[in-house]
Amino acid sequence: METLVNAYRDMDTSQKVLHAVGGVVAVVSVVGIRKLYHKETKKEYPRDTVIHHQIGRGPYAPSMTPFAVKLETYLRMASIPYQNVHRGQRSSKGKLTWIEYNGQAVADSTLCIEFLNKKLGVNLNRNLSPADRGVAQAMQVMVEEHMYWCRVLFRWVYNNDKSILIKAFKLGTFRLWSIQRKLKNVTWSQGLGRHTEEEVTEMFKKDLQSLSDFIGMKKFLMGDEPCETDCAVFGQLSQVYWHFTASGHENILKDKYSNLAAYCERMKETFWPDWDQCITHGGTREATK
Template sequence: MKHAAIDCLSSFQNSLSLNRSKHLLILGTGIAGLYLVGQIYVSYKKAQRRKKWASVEKNMVILHQFERGKFTPNVSPFPLKLETYLRMTGIPYENEFEEPMGPKGKTPWITLNGDEIADSQLCMELLARKFHKDCSSHLSPEEQAIARSFHIMAEEHLYWGLLLWRWVYTKGRTLWQVQCNLPKSLSLMLPLVVKKLKGQAQGQGMGLHTEAEVIEMSVKDLRAISSFLGTKQFLMGDKAIEADCAVFGILSQLLWNCPGSPFEQLLNGEFNNLKAYCERMKDTFWPDWDRCLNPARI
């Protein structure tokens, strides 16, 4: 009797185990099927977009970037830099906002005659060769070296002060003040995004310092740019050059997209010549600036 009861219980447990395995298999198959359908749809949409981009006229640049911001045409300095360059040089282009992240997982990127090119600086250098554009040709080698030094300082040092303020010190919360139509999922993913960007900043080196130290370093960069600019119209004189696009891209974020930051206060105070410089770049290359915001100011 006892053995029969044990056998019965064992059979019941095996039956439950088999049913559970069966249900898990069905569930797993369903999830895999949904994922496969999703990937097929994504691939289809991607192919359709590329077919559309290939249909534009020859030598038309397709500029892929984030959607427009509330106070600047882009809340990232690099798309703003590249679009300013396109306007400065008169190279024909169209904007595309559906696929902002490029082959290297960065924004912006461009499509030109079917080729995909990533990284704002590499895009500018390729376009300069393709369309024979050189906005710095009037400068001496020494002046070009100085311009490059300010360009690199802005993008490879001051930029990290911007990134740390926006994503680490304020935990990304100010993003909602400067950008409309952010996906709801971003608020759920924000801790992961902050952690990832903090890790990048630590890998670069700036993220290893205290907030006070980073702010001090960034202020020194701003003071250097302000002192060098002085009363000049643009970085190297009366004519804007490629380096102005990079410097403007960073400064515009600090001025208009870092609400409540010490950068915003300094650009409206001690370094007000940098604010005037940003306004000048905006007026010169972005006469339609207000229409390039979201919502547009018409």
């Protein structure tokens, strides 16, 4: 530092002016380039259209993220005009998926749905009694706050065949290792990561069994008509049915919970007529494995 101060002191005035001008030019260029880049990347989105920020499409279901499948299914169920942006940009809360609507950003899939319900007067649970709404809420919390974390452990921690993840998320060895490490810590803090794989498998099966018993022969979660909570349940089950990576349990829905497999197919047929254009791999997992 002292050497720098001395060198500056030894300069004549013209050299000092040149240095100052050089510094200003450098700063202005950096700011200009950043502004230009920002201008290019910040798109003008159409008004009254939901901009859905998510990662790229999934190989066998429209996303590897259950929350993106949930939100997009809701947008379809409610017939809300939307546009996907598959840049993987995270929300202000550091997670995916999220939306922008007429310039307003909303993070967290459930809060996005609540925001749109209010803004656009949507109520997909309007036919449910208060007691049914209570059950639907409990089911949603079970699949999103418990079953989801079991599956995170299957996908990122127990899974011996990471090829589907490497391909779908375009991961290098280091990135894969750092995600695994992070999720090990996260699931430890959440609590499920402290159990053995066998214990987690049993807990996971118990959730599936409860869901299967509850849906029974019904077409959708709460009856013959789909409701808002079907979006959350389908989002989570889509990952178990089409993207499950648990050695020996890949076809668990087909093998053990056939009404849940049929439910997934029904939701797909009802809300995703363009399914094949929304997946990257094409065909069924079995056919391409």
